[in-house]
Amino acid sequence: MVAKELLFPTTPLEKMKNKEYDVLIIGTGAGGAASVLRLCEKWRNKKKQIAVIEAGGSVLPAHANNMKVKNPESYYYKVSNSYGEHLNQFSGARELLALGGRTLFWGNVCPRMPTEEINSWPISEIEMKKYYDIAEKKLNVTKAFDPSIPIFQNFINSGYKDVQSFPLAVTRLPKNSVKFFSSLLFLNEAFKNKPFDIAINSRVTKVLINNNKTVGVKVHSVDGKECILRSKNIILATGAIETPRLLLYSGIKGKAIGHYLTNHSFVKAFCNTKNYKKASILLPQTVNRPYQIQIYINKGKAALASFGRVESSFENKVYINKKDQDIRGVSKAKINFSYSKNDLLIINEMKKELEKVATIIGGSINSRDGKPSIQVQEPGADYHEACTCRMGTDPTISVTDPYGKVHGIAGLYITDNSVLPTIGAVNPVLTTVALSFRTVDSIVQN
Ligand SMILES: Cc1cc2nc3c(=O)[nH]c(=O)nc-3n(C[C@H](O)[C@H](O)[C@H](O)COP(=O)(O)OP(=O)(O)OC[C@H]3O[C@@H](n4cnc5c(N)ncnc54)[C@H](O)[C@@H]3O)c2cc1C
Incomplete structure (x- = not known):
């Protein structure tokens, strides 16, 4: 049974297998829950049947920070799995099967993609702006930035004119406290608009296609039972590793399926600063800076x-x-992954830049627990993997059309990180949510 804080009950697969749904959404992370919300809003007064299938269970009834989980990072490690030997070239990646997906633990940092990324996409900047505006409103993204605060002035004077505070998906509450967003909030809001069926602990193992039309999915429940659920439209939102794996295993053809796996190279450092007690600062990606820097200071300790x-x-x-x-x-799923020469040059630049940032905040990076505290993380450790089913107009180099529909298959859509055409140096959730809303709008219109 789902925890009490959630507004929706679960539905037994036994009951679901006797129905024919209008849309089945697979996965309840950032992309999946956004699709559920938009669809329930748009079809509020329509006699349409919506169902959701989630492989995981109710790991937490809200974002880990709202639940005051003591050490969210180690709790995340406890409840997620390493892909182990199968992803040895992408060893930092972790699989979390849970109602709410990885938004139960994410850092809520929500910047937009810069223009230079969107210019290479099959979507106009004007249209992206429209959907970014909607997504920011739904996620309650903060815009607070006061350039008069000394630490920002310090960065501006050091040449970082584009310094920002973190745009965060949080709701401000009285007494200076905040509620952190997780996809569970989208699912609750969706259910208030229109009830849907939802099965948890039920893993989709195959998408069923007949004559290039979507007909349903095969599902395994944790108790080892297998069943078929029927729907003419399926939205896959199982993440950028599982979604292409599912397409390949389902025998769906496409030269680009699974290819162009893109992540962010990731460098971390720690330092102390006597100058500042608390701040969160973002130096965004620009044309001349192909990386982003996040600086988080608490009680004089800085994580870069x-x-x-x-x-x-x-x-x-x-x-x-x-x-x-x-x-x-x-x-x-298996993975081939390596950084290009250019990626490695950027990683070196990032290391030097972190040293510079440490001096600006009045600290210097030194060793921590006997190790150098400036560390390049293993591929996958950014948790931003994307682009494995990227959108595009040419089916030989993309998997979906510009609206997230899989090329050549009627009724099959993708709304997770995998459809992003590129991810620049930008945290992906805001963009995934914006594109998920846009794909649902195209389903509803058609
Ligand atoms: C600690 C941490 C901090 C992060 N911080 C940020 C941040 O500040 N900003 C940001 O933008 N991003 C951040 N991220 C990344 C962000 O959480 C992910 O990029 C985002 O959640 C991906 O969304 P998704 O819909 O593609 O996949 P997920 O959120 O992973 O959702 C996939 C869903 O599919 C389900 N599923 C998987 N396989 C199946 C199957 N076969 N059948 C049925 N269901 C299935 C899963 O259980 C899950 O519910 C962070 C991630 C972590 C872990």
């Missing part, structure tokens, strides 16, 4: 994180090997 832009490469991919299967005979 830099995300670097990674080139799109056909060779970086999620794939399956039919011989490597789980206990149910389902092929596991």
